[in-house]
Amino acid sequence: MSLNEQIEKIVKANGANFYGTETAQEDGNTIYRVYITKEEGVTLDLCADISHELSVFFDVNPPMHGAYFLEVSSPGIERKLEEPRHFMSAIGERIKFKVHGGDKEKGEITSADERGFTIAKKGEDVRFEYNNISKSKTYFEWNKSK
Secondary structure: OOHHHHHHHHHHHOOOEEEEEEEEEEOOEEEEEEEEEOOOOOOHHHHHHHHHHHHHHHHHOOOOOOOOEEEEEOOOOOOEOOOHHHHHHOOOOEEEEEEOOOOEEEEEEEEEOOOEEEEEEOOEEEEEEHHHEEEEEEEOOOOOOO
């Protein structure tokens, strides 16, 4: 069983869904982030419970060499989309992405499957395959008040 599969098992046992992991360097520290989602929302208590269980697991099966800090959190309202399941869970949301070759696109995801996704663009559905996308993320349009 891969590390991500083991993490997913712990996350699911706590009633949440595993979104992914990220390793980051901040202020000279290495941070290993585990992102989770839940239909009703992610709470601090849920993050703490999963963090505690992962800490015990990582004591025996460290996710990396050397010292690191563990963080468990929601991926946020504006989050990276890296796997087909990320795109499928973002149907109805706005995304920005870069097509190989440099073109930047954005639109609302209207559908997604294992091979690609469709966005609404100028009143028309346009299909993109994942293998043609270099990076993508959801974005939120904040209301601009005067």
